[in-house]
Every structure is written in C-alpha cells, then in structure tokens.
Amino acid sequence: MKGKKWKKNFLMILSVVLVAVSLSTGCGDGAKQADGQDNTDITKEKELEGEEDRKEEEEPYTVKILAFGDADTDAANAVAEAISKKTMELFQVKVELVKGYTVEQLNLMLTSGEKLDLFPAMPWEVSLTNLVSNEQIVPINELLPEYAPTTWNAISERDWRCVTINGNIYGVPMNKEKASSSGIIFRKDLVEELGIDYESLKTLDQIEEALTLVKEKTDYYPLVSNAGTLKDFLPYDDLGDGFGVLENVFEDSTTVVDWYETDSYKELCQRMYDWNQKGLIMPDAASNTDSDMTVIGAGKGFSTFGRFKPGVLNQGGAEAGTELVLTELYPVYTKTTSVATPWCIAANSEQPQKAMQVLDLLYNDPEMANLFGNGIEGIHYVYTDDTRKMIDYPEGKDAAGIGYTVVSWSCPNQQITPVRVGDPLDLWDQLGQFNDEAYPSKALGFVWDNSKVLNEITACQNVKSKYANGLELGALDPDEALPKFIEELKAAGIDTIIEEKQAQLDAWLSKQ
Amino acid sequence: MKNAKKLLRYLPLYFMLMPGCIYLVINHYIPMGGIVLAFKKYNFKKGIFGSDNVGFHNFKFLFQTKDAITITRNTLLYNLVFIVVGTVIAVFVAILLDELTGKFLKKLYQTAILFPYIISIVIISYLAYAFLNTETGFLNMALLKPLGKAPVSWYSTPKYWPVILTVVYIWKSFGYHCILYYSALVGVDREYYEAASIDGAGRWKRIWYITLPNLKSTVIILTLLAVSKIFYSDFGLFYQVPLNQGALIDVTNTIDTYVYRGLMQLNNVGMSAAAGLYQSLVGFVLVLSANVIVKRYDPDSALF
Numbered sequence: 001m002k003g004k005k006w007k008k009n010f011l012m013i014l015s016v017v018l019v020a021v022s023l024s025t026g027c028g029d030g031a032k033q034a035d036g037q038d039n040t041d042i043t044k045e046k047e048l049e050g051e052e053d054r055k056e057e058e059e060p061y062t063v064k065i066l067a068f069g070d071a072d073t074d075a076a077n078a079v080a081e082a083i084s085k086k087t088m089e090l091f092q093v094k095v096e097l098v099k100g101y102t103v104e105q106l107n108l109m110l111t112s113g114e115k116l117d118l119f120p121a122m123p124w125e126v127s128l129t130n131l132v133s134n135e136q137i138v139p140i141n142e143l144l145p146e147y148a149p150t151t152w153n154a155i156s157e158r159d160w161r162c163v164t165i166n167g168n169i170y171g172v173p174m175n176k177e178k179a180s181s182s183g184i185i186f187r188k189d190l191v192e193e194l195g196i197d198y199e200s201l202k203t204l205d206q207i208e209e210a211l212t213l214v215k216e217k218t219d220y221y222p223l224v225s226n227a228g229t230l231k232d233f234l235p236y237d238d239l240g241d242g243f244g245v246l247e248n249v250f251e252d253s254t255t256v257v258d259w260y261e262t263d264s265y266k267e268l269c270q271r272m273y274d275w276n277q278k279g280l281i282m283p284d285a286a287s288n289t290d291s292d293m294t295v296i297g298a299g300k301g302f303s304t305f306g307r308f309k310p311g312v313l314n315q316g317g318a319e320a321g322t323e324l325v326l327t328e329l330y331p332v333y334t335k336t337t338s339v340a341t342p343w344c345i346a347a348n349s350e351q352p353q354k355a356m357q358v359l360d361l362l363y364n365d366p367e368m369a370n371l372f373g374n375g376i377e378g379i380h381y382v383y384t385d386d387t388r389k390m391i392d393y394p395e396g397k398d399a400a401g402i403g404y405t406v407v408s409w410s411c412p413n414q415q416i417t418p419v420r421v422g423d424p425l426d427l428w429d430q431l432g433q434f435n436d437e438a439y440p441s442k443a444l445g446f447v448w449d450n451s452k453v454l455n456e457i458t459a460c461q462n463v464k465s466k467y468a469n470g471l472e473l474g475a476l477d478p479d480e481a482l483p484k485f486i487e488e489l490k491a492a493g494i495d496t497i498i499e500e501k502q503a504q505l506d507a508w509l510s511k512q
Numbered sequence: 513m514k515n516a517k518k519l520l521r522y523l524p525l526y527f528m529l530m531p532g533c534i535y536l537v538i539n540h541y542i543p544m545g546g547i548v549l550a551f552k553k554y555n556f557k558k559g560i561f562g563s564d565n566v567g568f569h570n571f572k573f574l575f576q577t578k579d580a581i582t583i584t585r586n587t588l589l590y591n592l593v594f595i596v597v598g599t600v601i602a603v604f605v606a607i608l609l610d611e612l613t614g615k616f617l618k619k620l621y622q623t624a625i626l627f628p629y630i631i632s633i634v635i636i637s638y639l640a641y642a643f644l645n646t647e648t649g650f651l652n653m654a655l656l657k658p659l660g661k662a663p664v665s666w667y668s669t670p671k672y673w674p675v676i677l678t679v680v681y682i683w684k685s686f687g688y689h690c691i692l693y694y695s696a697l698v699g700v701d702r703e704y705y706e707a708a709s710i711d712g713a714g715r716w717k718r719i720w721y722i723t724l725p726n727l728k729s730t731v732i733i734l735t736l737l738a739v740s741k742i743f744y745s746d747f748g749l750f751y752q753v754p755l756n757q758g759a760l761i762d763v764t765n766t767i768d769t770y771v772y773r774g775l776m777q778l779n780n781v782g783m784s785a786a787a788g789l790y791q792s793l794v795g796f797v798l799v800l801s802a803n804v805i806v807k808r809y810d811p812d813s814a815l816f
Contacts, residue, residue, distance in 0.1 A: 113556075283646050284665070455572045458780070459576040465756075
C-alpha cells in the first residue's frame, strides 16, 4: 500500500518538476527578450540625450555579419578586425564576420535565436515575405533616416518599394544588377571551330540548328542543365514565388495567370521534349548535380540558357575556365525580385540601430566596401596600377588559393569597389545604364504577401518539384505529364493563390 | 518502518538511476512541450507559448491534395516490405552464421555484412548512381548491353524504384539486424543441439525445432519496434538514393520527404511540428495495437 502511495507521490513530484522546468524556461526566454528590448530603447534614448558622454562607458557592441563566399577563419577575422578599427572610431562598434553563407546556416541561425545582426536575403534562397511573416527580420524604415541617411537618400524610391511589405521597409537593396536580359551562352572555341554565326541566332529554331550541328560534329552535349534544372530564360514575372505570374512582361498585361498553364510554358516543354528525343540535351539532365559552368568547363557541354548582366561572360568564363559567347533572345527587363536582393537586420539583433550604422558604412565608404568585398590589400588582392581602379589576385595566387573568396556582387554596394582584371574599367557605368534601360514589369515594386495561402503554396511546391524539372528538361512527355501537372496544381489550390495574388496586385496597382 | 529501511537500502541505486532519468527528461520530455507548436502560427518574437493559436490550420497542407494518400501508402507499404523481407533475410543469414564452425570465417562474415550499415547514405546514393547511370552505369553497360537490350533511363522510370529501394535498403541494413539475431542464437544452450542430434535430428530438424523457437521473442520485439516506426521513413534512403528526382516522386515520396520538400522553401516551424505530431500519434497507436495483438497470442513476448 505504502509503496504504491510513495510511487504516486513520486510521480506527482516529477510532474510538478516537469511543469516548473518548462515554465521557467518559457519565462526565461520572455524575460530575456523583454530585457533586450528595454536595452535597445534605453540605449536609443541615451544616444539621443547625449551621445558623447555615454560613449566611453558602454561596452562596445559587436555586429555579427553573415556573408557570402568561403573564407579561412583567420582571413575573415583579419578583415573583421580591419573593419572594426573604423567602426570603433565612428560608432563604438565591433564587427564579427562569418563567411560561407549557406541557406541552411542562415535558417538555423534565425530559428535558433543565435546572435546575428546583418545578412543578405537572396530571393532565390529565402523569401523576404516569409522572413517578415515569421518576424525573423526587423522593419528599418524608422532606422534609415536617422542611422543611415546617406543610404536612405542614395537609393531610389522605386527600389525601396521593392523591399516594402505592409508599408514597412525590410532591407537595403544591394546596388548590383537590378535587371536581366536572357538567352543562351556558348563555348567560344566550338562556335569558332564550327563556324556558327552565333549573333544571328534569334529564335529557338535557329538555335536548334546550331545544337544539331554540335551533336553531329562533336562529342559535346549540345545543351546542359544547371544542377538538374533548366535555367529560366523566358521573360515572365514570377511575382515572388512563381505560382501566379505575369506571362510576358513585354505585353504589359496585369492578369495573374498560372505559369504552367500558359502557352509559353507548353511550347517550352514541347520544344525541350523534342530536343531531348533528338539527343540535344545532356543525358540524365535532371539528375546532373554539377553547375552548367562546371559541365561546360569540363569540356563536356556546349551551351546553357541563362539570364545576363554586364560582365556575365567574364564571370562565367572564370568559373568555367573557358571563353564564352552569348546571344540574347530577350532584351533587358526588370521585376520586383530582380531588385529585391536586400541586406536585412535580423530580429535577433540586440541593437538594430548599430547594425544599421555598420550597413550604412559598408554601403557608402569605398574603403570599407572594398575591404569587405575583396579582403586585405597585398594579401587578398593587389591594385594593377596607381589609379587604384582595378584589382587582381596577388602574384602567384588565384581565386582558390587566397583564402578569402570574392563575391563582390553580394556586397551591399559593389559599385564603389574596384573592378577585377578582365572587366572593363567602366563596368559600373555599363551596369548603371543597363539598370536604367531595363523594361519595367507592370508589377515592379509589388511585393506579394503569401501569409493567407501558405498551405496552398506548400502543397503546390510539392507538385512543382514532381514535374517542373522533368518537363523543362524534356524528360517527361508534355502531352501526358503537363495536363497531370496542371490538374494536380489545381487540386493543390493554385487557383486560390492566383485569386489572392490578383486581388493584392489590383489593390496595389490602384494605389500607383 | 520496513519500507523506509528498504528505501534507505536502495537509495544508492536510485541515485545511480538519476543521470538516466535526467537525460530522459531533458532530451525526451521537455521537448514534448514543442508539440504546442503544431497548433500555433510560430512567431520568432513572441516565442513558443506566446504565438497565436491557429487550431488545426497547420495540418491542412498534409491533407490538401491526394498526396496525403500517396505518401501514407508509400510510407506504410515500403516499411511493411522492409520489415518482412528484412526479417526473413536477417534471420536466414543469422542461422547460416550460427552454423559456421570456423572462427576466423565467422568474424570475417560478421564484419563484412555489417559494413554497409555504417556507410553514409550519401555515399550509398552514389554507389547506386554508379550502377544506374544511363550512360556509364554498371547495369546499362555491363548487363543490358551485352544482352543486346536497350539501356534503361533508371532515374526517370518510376516502375523500377520500389524494387531498387528495397534492394538498397536490405543491402544496407540486414547486417545490423542479422547481428542482433545472431547474438540471440549465441545464447542458446548447445546441449539442446547435442541432445537433438543424439536423438537423430538432422540439421533441418534442429533449425526448425531449436533455433527458430529460440529466435521467436527477439523477432517479435524487433518487429514491434519496427512497427512503431512504420510511419517514419529513412529520409536518406528516399531522398538521396533517388537523387531527389521529380519524375520518381510518386514512388519515392514518403511523409518525411514530403514535409522536407514542402518546408525547405517556407521555413515554417508550425507545419513541421504538425507533420511530426501526426507521425508520432499514428506510430503510437500502431505500437499499442501491435502490442495488444502480440499479447493475445504470446503474452510472454509482449513489450508491456
């Protein structure tokens, strides 16, 4: 009897302990968060009251930046230290730099509550809308005029609009290419050898002839895939996620349609199926895990579709290790996701205003931008001459050997950094002109809020992953697979998504 | 009085139990609080308990399309086949091992069959790729070509995959189960066999009347454990080995891969929690019912 009672008591005590433990951990978090917020408010007030007096008393805050490109820890630390020197002087802030950005790492940092202040949000990796609806990033419209006035004025209203959700600005758009043309890239040596007049190829039929020639005369795969996908080249506006699009930006329609139901998509699938039957696409294209440039560089592939910007041949050629040429099928156009590649401030940041100041510095100070993007002079790069406008790798080293991989387009503002050998000196002017000339999509500046249809999007995503690559690379017969694809998307609720998107777009358009 | 004395006497033992209990509580019971996430729209600022309740909204995406049927079917059927075929092969090989007399050979075989179990699934997926590649794969080049048959594009033909996945799974995992069964056999008293052979029982009879009955409870326990996981799939096997090919999704999509694919893009904690809860609940019900059935036929072998 007693034993049983004891057992009962023990169980009760255990459950009480359990509840207490879980409650206290819950409360702990809350308390911490509240503290953090209080702190920010207090420091904000402090700074407003009398910045000068308080500066020396404060423990310097460390702004943690997650950035693209692999780097040795030592190299990243050295760069961070060099940047810290300046930021300590200016705003009593230290900088910590974590290179080697992967989307998994970013998601882990954001979900686990790990310290993080600044990171780039690439639309093809994370959706800005999701970051906002999960409250993983903070709105910066109030911080901008006060802590980043130069940046605030430097960026056009149009570009701010592309990162504005529900009236709040959520990031600083990178100053890189904000538009793209599209077409197909070829190996230069083969084009010359076979005497293909690549500049005259303006339709897919003409391209097919060129690919057939390659197939007959050489062992190269005429068209390769990029890590199991066909790169986008048709001029549609994906309106954020590709479910519900504007079919052709050059037609100026504002009707949201199901991309996979359009004639453009059907023609693409039929053409690719035909090419695959004729052996013009690399075998097992959908299970190829290498990038298109790797396959082309390995001497196995001849061409790949793609989107272009000034300097793309130099960049791609460096990656592939062979000279490339391109032919444009569609002229330059721009859409929201071309512009909306912002640097964001994570919700985990304890002092967003400090992060804002550092971001402002990186955006506007050429010396800092160069340090951040290219590393330390003499170790990671050298100037080619005294004008200090062009840089090269130090003698005897190459991209792989310097320990600080350069991904200059992911800098907040690459246009204030020196260009690299091989690029024209006026690359940034060309880029600026390119951006200005771009044909704007009617929905440029419209940012889609998907929070009401998340279930439908998840379901559609699953259907898409089943069919899209197979169809676009010609592995599936569009006569059979495409109707199934469309039908399953409908079952997954794509019509609900389109309806919601159209309503949001119409509301947005009426305000313009 | 007597009880207090008893408690005092066993106190050191209870203390020895403590680390295990603490571990269980920290790693298995406290995280269960996360179940509430399945019913919330998780907000990183408001925290787990502060987020808004959304009821069963997070579960909707699982049942949005007919995918729910496909993935449940795939998960259950594959696991069923794995359990049946896996057990038969593992028991068979365990008996073979037991019948071996050479000590060196015994060790050699044991190690050799366990080896695939400890290879990473990513490496296995590339071993499979070496067999199945359309242009250079072993099956197409070394088998189909000499036989004068047309090469098969394995990664875009769904109908072969139930077999391929089963073969890969069995190849990888039977060694491990086999060792478990073999260790049960090592414990069997050799005198049974001696007595049986004196009575004139041949090898087959001895296996049938001594070895198999001795394996029964191990088989039941391992099967019960497997049944409780029947709603979980080996993510690596179903995601890595088919190289995440869209064309194969109908036959390779299981609950785990479905959730992973859907949530990779959306990073939605609530939906992941919902899918996890659905899996756990069904697994829980299955293990309870399996236990009830076992209890009815063989009370000694039931888990509880």
